Amino acid sequence: MPKGSPGVARLNYRLPKLTLSRREREVVVLLCEGYSFRRVAKALGITYRTADITLEHLMRKLDVHNRIQVVRWAVETGVGQRETSE
DSSP: OOTTOTTOOOOOTTSOOOOOOHHHHHHHHHHHTTOOHHHHHHHHTOOHHHHHHHHHHHHHHHTOSSHHHHHHHHHHHTTTSOOOOO
């Protein structure tokens, strides 16, 4: 796509890896795994609104406008992966 094409979201990946709260990280990981918002809330034992507010905080931190951009950032930076305990 040509530079400046409409519909192409430009994310600011020059941001340092952000410090996420435990809850923000949990929400991001589940979204990256394809969970719906309702499933995220149920899996974490929180209300739909709490999950939504958490996502709003993340979008502000990343300066993005939708959950797809949050997931894209998380996948590209590795934040969206579950931590494995060895």
